[in-house]
Amino acid sequence: MSDSQENSAVVIAEAEPVTDSVASNVEPAIAATNLCKTYKSGTIFRKRFEALKNVSFEVKQGEVFGLLGPNGAGKTTFVKILLGIINKTAGAASLLGCNAGSIAARRQVGYLPEHLRISPHLTAWTALECFGNLSNVPNSTIRQKRDELLELVGLTGRHREPVKNFSKGMLQRLGLAQAMLHEPKLLMLDEPTDGLDPRARAEMRQIIHRLRESGVTIFLNSHLLQEVELICDSVAILNLGHLKYCGPVETIGQEVANENQQINAEVDLSAPLEEIEAALEGRTFKHLKPPTKTAASIDIGFAFQGEVDEFVDEMRKREISIQRLLPRRISLEDAFLKLIDDL
Numbered sequence: 001m002s003d004s005q006e007n008s009a010v011v012i013a014e015a016e017p018v019t020d021s022v023a024s025n026v027e028p029a030i031a032a033t034n035l036c037k038t039y040k041s042g043t044i045f046r047k048r049f050e051a052l053k054n055v056s057f058e059v060k061q062g063e064v065f066g067l068l069g070p071n072g073a074g075k076t077t078f079v080k081i082l083l084g085i086i087n088k089t090a091g092a093a094s095l096l097g098c099n100a101g102s103i104a105a106r107r108q109v110g111y112l113p114e115h116l117r118i119s120p121h122l123t124a125w126t127a128l129e130c131f132g133n134l135s136n137v138p139n140s141t142i143r144q145k146r147d148e149l150l151e152l153v154g155l156t157g158r159h160r161e162p163v164k165n166f167s168k169g170m171l172q173r174l175g176l177a178q179a180m181l182h183e184p185k186l187l188m189l190d191e192p193t194d195g196l197d198p199r200a201r202a203e204m205r206q207i208i209h210r211l212r213e214s215g216v217t218i219f220l221n222s223h224l225l226q227e228v229e230l231i232c233d234s235v236a237i238l239n240l241g242h243l244k245y246c247g248p249v250e251t252i253g254q255e256v257a258n259e260n261q262q263i264n265a266e267v268d269l270s271a272p273l274e275e276i277e278a279a280l281e282g283r284t285f286k287h288l289k290p291p292t293k294t295a296a297s298i299d300i301g302f303a304f305q306g307e308v309d310e311f312v313d314e315m316r317k318r319e320i321s322i323q324r325l326l327p328r329r330i331s332l333e334d335a336f337l338k339l340i341d342d343l
């Protein structure tokens with residue numbers, strides 16, 4: 001993708017109408033403008049490595065936003081700058097209107113790292129106390145909030161059990177509760193469903209949706225694209241430090257689709273193979289499996305619905321039977337791979 005295309009994707013995303021839960025005049029939850037990070041290593045011959053190159057995008061308040069990218073894309077660098085763990089080299093980054101890394105910004109953020117360590121002898125209550133104390137949350141507030149938070153994450157009644165009895169999903173949910181102790185407006189979650197079984201993932205998704213409904217903005221980092229598709233409203237895709245896409249998950253397929261292939265379909269045709277081949281001549285398609293003497297299963301793109309209708313008419317005219325025609329949306333995973341390959 002060219003630079004101009006990259007920029008247009010971001011501009012389109014910023015111009016999207018705001019959703020119900022987001023007022024138009026509020027500060028973005030996260031804003032990055034031409035953010036750059038160059039790592040320097042070595043003492044005499046200083047090597048420079050540009051991990052973020054002019055990255056600009058916004059996360060609206062009230063949305064669930066996913067930051068995606070292959071290994072080495074710059075995701076951790078981006079998050080570390082937001083949390084004030086490392087300094088940016090150039091550009092600007094802010095959280096809810098406060099400079100990234102400032103105390104005011106940090107107060108508004110709850111963070112769940114990928115591998116949160118909780119001492120096994122602690123109970124859910126004492127773990128919340130420990131984490132709360134580390135974040136300077138007064139004990140009175142912890143006592144007041146702990147049951148409500150455990151209810152939110154589905155751990156009601158488990159407060160006195162040592163966490164060594166907890167499943168990975170329960171530990172992750174307790175981690176979410178600790179990140180919410182100081183009532184942050186923005187939650188940053190690192191691989192929140194990684195390593196969880198399907199049921200635990202579904203529970204985590206439900207909690208994230210509940211938090212979103214209560215107005216919390218959620219910014220997550222994940223390589224599980226099918227999960228991201230289910231959880232997130234919008235995504236940004238980084239590759240080699242460049243922003244490749246920023247916008248709604250729903251429209252990413254259209255963004256990457258070839259203009260001649262806005263509708264994708266899987267079609268099973270049945271007729272003598274030479275007739276099928278003659279009917280498909282001049283069309284762009286790919287076989288989903290090797291054709292037989294009397295059948296073919298193909299993946300085919302159409303620019304608009306009228307073309308699908310024409311295709312069906314043509315097959316009928318040639319007495320080719322359409323056994324199945326299944327329109328298929330371009331998935332986040334398809335779009336991701338296309339954007340990453342499209343260097």
Ligand code: ADP
Pocket residue numbers: 039040041049050051069070071072073074075076077078
């Ligand atoms: P991701 O989280 O997407 O895998 P990172 O932000 O960790 O990517 O890294 C982006 C790039 O920056 C990688 O090529 C990585 O090797 C490099 N990098 C990360 N941290 C440092 C560092 N402290 N010094 C030098 N290079 C680094």
